[in-house]
Amino acid sequence: MTSELKTLLDRAADRPATFTPDVADLVAAGRHRTRVRRAIISAATAATAATAVIAALLIGHLGHTAPQAATEAPQPTMITDLCAKSDDFFRTANDDAWRRQVVSDWTDKVVEVTDPDGAMTVRRSPDGSQYAYCVAGVPINGRPVGGFGATLLNVGIVTRPYQIQRYWSMACGDVPVDRASRKTLCMGVRYSYAGRVPEGVTRIAFSGLGQHADATVKDGYWVHRVYTDSILKGNTDPIYITMYDGAGKQVFKERY
Numbered sequence: 145m146t147s148e149l150k151t152l153l154d155r156a157a158d159r160p161a162t163f164t165p166d167v168a169d170l171v172a173a174g175r176h177r178t179r180v181r182r183a184i185i186s187a188a189t190a191a192t193a194a195t196a197v198i199a200a201l202l203i204g205h206l207g208h209t210a211p212q213a214a215t216e217a218p219q220p221t222m223i224t225d226l227c228a229k230s231d232d233f234f235r236t237a238n239d240d241a242w243r244r245q246v247v248s249d250w251t252d253k254v255v256e257v258t259d260p261d262g263a264m265t266v267r268r269s270p271d272g273s274q275y276a277y278c279v280a281g282v283p284i285n286g287r288p289v290g291g292f293g294a295t296l297l298n299v300g301i302v303t304r305p306y307q308i309q310r311y312w313s314m315a316c317g318d319v320p321v322d323r324a325s326r327k328t329l330c331m332g333v334r335y336s337y338a339g340r341v342p343e344g345v346t347r348i349a350f351s352g353l354g355q356h357a358d359a360t361v362k363d364g365y366w367v368h369r370v371y372t373d374s375i376l377k378g379n380t381d382p383i384y385i386t387m388y389d390g391a392g393k394q395v396f397k398e399r400y
Contacts, residue, residue: 221282222258222262222263222280222281222282223280223281223282223283223288224243224246224247224265224278224279224280225243225279225280225281225288226243226278226279226311227242227243227246227247227267227276227277227278227279228276228277228309229274229275229276230266230274230275230276230277230309230338230340230365231274231275233277233307233309236276246267246276246278247278249269249270250267250268250269250270250276251267252267252268252269252270252272253265253266253267253268254266254267254268254275254362254363254364254365255360255361255362255363255365255366255367256360256367257360257367257368257369259318259334259369259371260282260316260317260318260320261281261282261289261313261315261316261317261334261369261371262279262280262281262282262289262313262315262334262336263279263280264277264278264279264280264311264336264337264338264367264368264369265277265278265279265280265367266278266338266365266367275365277309277338279311279313279336281313282323283323284314284316284323284328284330285323285324285325285326285328286324289313289314289315307339307340308337308338308339308385308398308400309337309338309339310335310336310337310400311335311336311337312333312334312335312336312375313333313334313336314330314331314332314333314334315330315332315333315334315371316328316330316332317330317332317371317373318371331373331374332371332372332373332374333371333372333374333375334369334370334371335369335370335371335372335383335400336367336368336369337350337359337367337368337369337370337385337400338365338366338367338368339365339366340364340365340366341361341364341365341366342387342395342396344389344390344395345387345388345389345395345396346361346388346389346390347361347387347388347392348361348366348368348385348386348387348388349385349386349387349388350368350370350383350384350385350386351383351384351386352370352378352381352382352383352384353370353371353372353377353378353381353383354377354381355370357370359385370383382399382400383399383400384397384398384399384400385397385398385400
């Protein structure tokens with residue numbers, strides 16, 4: 145019994161001292177673990193946010209389409225609404241059936257001038273035996289503006305076979321405007337001229353309304369168009385047509 149008690153006492157003496165925790169060390173270690181954990185969480189959050197931003201940018205880039213280049217509104221189609229045979233104006237100027245035939249079948253344009261308000265054209269029949277003057281207008285507010293005809297029989301070398309044809313119509317001029325808008329007001333006038341080239345004439349010049357220009361001449365016919373922003377200006381600065389021969393000599397001049 146005595147020996148057993150001694151053995152128990154020896155074992156108790158051999159055990160390590162009882163562990164007493166250091167509170168300061170525990171707090172410090174806990175704060176360190178907290179900082180580490182917060183740093184890990186912050187890094188993960190930042191990485192997640194960056195990934196979301198990159199994904200959003202990629203999605204936005206993939207879903208973005210390049211802007212289309214601005215395009216101007218298409219110009220309304222010119223309407224040919226006044227034609228007359230070059231050698232028989234009075235009988236054909238108001239013949240709608242004949243005019244429709246010319247517009248659809250007489251596709252051979254001998255000479256033509258165009259501008260934002262329309263065109264003046266000399267057309268040749270399919271068999272090549274007849275010619276016609278045709279004036280076309282670009283519609284304003286959806287309404288065709290071809291013009292109003294006026295036959296001018298002249299003196300001098302311009303006899304009946306070489307009569308000068310003149311048309312006039314309301315016009316907007318060369319400045320771009322919205323012709324489809326009901327608010328658009330076009331108060332200008334566009335004059336259209338056409339005729340046969342008299343024998344010996346090589347140049348046909350226009351002057352007046354502050355302008356000086358030559359008519360377009362081809363295959364025995366000529367055409368020209370003149371614009372003014374006010375029809376009243378023709379009273380103070382009228383249009384003159386002057387013709388010259390190959391030597392530069394004036395052979396004809398008339399006011400229009």
